Amino acid sequence: MITLFFALLLNVAVATPETVSSPSIDSANAEFLNGNYEDAAQQYLEVIESGNPTGDLYYNMGNSLYKDGRLGEAIASWRTAQWLSPRDGDIAANLEMARLDTRDRLSVRSHNAALFWRSSVSPYEQIWLSACGISLLGFGFILLSRRRRLGYELPFSQVLPTVAVGVPSLILLLSGASQILSLDSKPHGVVIVNEVSVNSSGAGGVILYELHEGAEIEISENANGYLLVNVAGLGSGWVPESSVFIIDPTG
Amino acid sequence: MRLYFKVLLLLLVSALFTPKLCLAVEVQLTSDTQRLQLGEAMGIYLSVVGETVESQPVIPEVDGLTIQLSGHRNSSVNLNGRRSRTVTFTYLVRTSITGSITIPGFTVATSNGQYVSNEITIDVAEPDGESSGLQAGLDSEELWEGQTVVYGVRFETLERVLQWGWTPPDLIGFAPEQIVPEFNREFELDRNGERVKVLEISTPLVAIRSGARDVSPGVVTVEVSAEQKRGRRRSMFTQTRRDVYPSEPSTVSVYPLPEEGRSQNFSGLVGEFWIEASLSQASVSLGESVTLSVRITGNGTLAGFVLPEVSDELFQTYDQAGQLFGGVQGGDFQTTGVFQRAIVPSAAGELIIPQLVIQVFSPEAGEFVDVSTGEFSLMVLPGEQVEQVQGFGDGDSPSGVAIQGEDILPIHTEAALGSSFVLRVKPAVVLALTPWLFVVLSVLSSKLGGRTPSKKVAVKAMIKVAKSGDMMAVEAAFRAAVAFELGCTPSALTLEMLDSLPVPFRDRAVQIYSEITGARYGGEGAITADALQLASDLLELR
16 A cells, blocks of 8 residues: 555656756747747747746746737736736736726736735645645544554644644635636636727627726626626626637636 | 935835825815806805914905805814814805806915915806706707716705705716716705705716717605694604605717727817926936826816827836816816826937827817827936946846836746646645545455454454353454454464564463463463453454
């Protein structure tokens, strides 16, 4: 059994590739520094689509898009970067600058104060921290059961570390999972066209209000090429799917 | 000094002086209403904040108006930790002519000098002969898409009003203006000796859809105190009556903005606007910034407006969020936006800051017009910042400005592909569940080995039976207990297998095993208790 366990751990460890640099990234960086922002953005996109993107790559792509005049896509890219690297101050600064350029100047919902860790720990990091905690609890359980079998009493004080590790692990697990699952259930998006009307029904209806490039919205539903979007203070309405870039850091 | 520290210093100084600014002297003249009928009297109020008034303000003389002081009151508030005193003088104004009349500013003598208030303009109309009723509607029947209008309500009554209510009409095709909220006010007028209660409501709206629109009636509901019949004993509760006053329905036409004359840089503003601009200083050292202040005033909404971008290699611009103000004056919507743009020259010499041209749509002219600022000349002196501007990009310098020439921060040149491992949930699940899988498998394994709780119960039962002293039962119970602990069958138990028992039990078990074997030939009484005790102890391990 122990052999099996260590085999699994070894498997996990071997499956962990080292962080690698790619010639394509250097090329994209060079294009950016030479002022070829459209080409730089395209190359960053290709690197990202090749798999395993980081917050840095999305950040650089956001910079390229912003310099290329694509404000909405830049904001979407920086939002993705922030999702992956929430502690990166450069991303937050650029995002804040870009929001000042938007015409709608919508207020963006910040993290709930009760979920304070979300502003500094990414959902994946939360899942991993939680996994480490749960794993640690499993080891603790095995060790304690062995000690009992050998006839030693379990000191009460050992219950406290168990709770101290278990409760935060559970909270981080639920928090990280809910953030990842919400990408499917209630994704966020950014308007990427100059102006779009938010209608009371999908193909037609009255115009409820207008949104402009860079407006950040929450998406409730996707039906027949139209998205039901919700904007704080303005309400819900339908916009064409083509006018919105849906933020999906996992995709 | 670096630009960075200068900005910090400026912010610090601003913060230090902010409380003082809040305590600045303010002399303001306000009125109950700006629409009167001939023969009516209304109240106007002169407020002096933050100063001690040394004498009564001088009442200006205005043809067609009689202004009389009717009293004053003092109050004080705690502002930024300091007490600020307010004196409010109340005047009764009575009209004797019709037309537009301006009440000039009042002069107030204070301990720190003289101040003059703002002026007020009122419109005086001929009396309409009605002493009560409702007037409601939009201030224009023909509009352009995007134009801002005011839906005004004025209700008058001679009754003693206990409570008002207003149900607005359905205004489809209009959206509330985002800067100026609905404004309502209740006051009293003196009309030929009668006291008239007035309710005024002003709602700024923006026409957002073209076409003919029907404006349904709005309804004012008033609860008034009813007269009690004479001769009856007075009730201790107020008798009330509810009256309902609907407004007249109306139709309004909203025209779409024409395509002719519309440029790509159309600002989206619809209304009559004018613009003023000023530069904070005429000369600046290279590397420092000057502020261009732009003030736009008009009768259309400014919500969402931003200054047009100016692209020039000789300077960079950084915009602050604009400050927007507005209100309804005399039934007309007015709004003002103050926008500030920091300009950082990038070369020494004379810099011409080009004019800002803003295309707006003028409803009065029915066409697009340009409003613009003038050009500004700025002398850029070679300064201490020259080297730093050219050398931005490393250390703690504000690299965002230098490397990209814009206000975003530079790219991360060390960016690399990440680990697929940490971006997946499955490995984390494996890590979390592996030790628990081990626990589950251990439990299953022990179950398959026969060490089940039911087995334990059976062994306990055997121990209980063996307490009768029957040597066969004692041996069976002992074997069952040891086998339970070792995970084997009782019949397979041998002396050598006892070495696998935990240390504290091993020697006792070996001894008892030997004695039980020997007791088949007598002497069983002595070992019965020991064997059963050991069996019980072994059971307690699980």
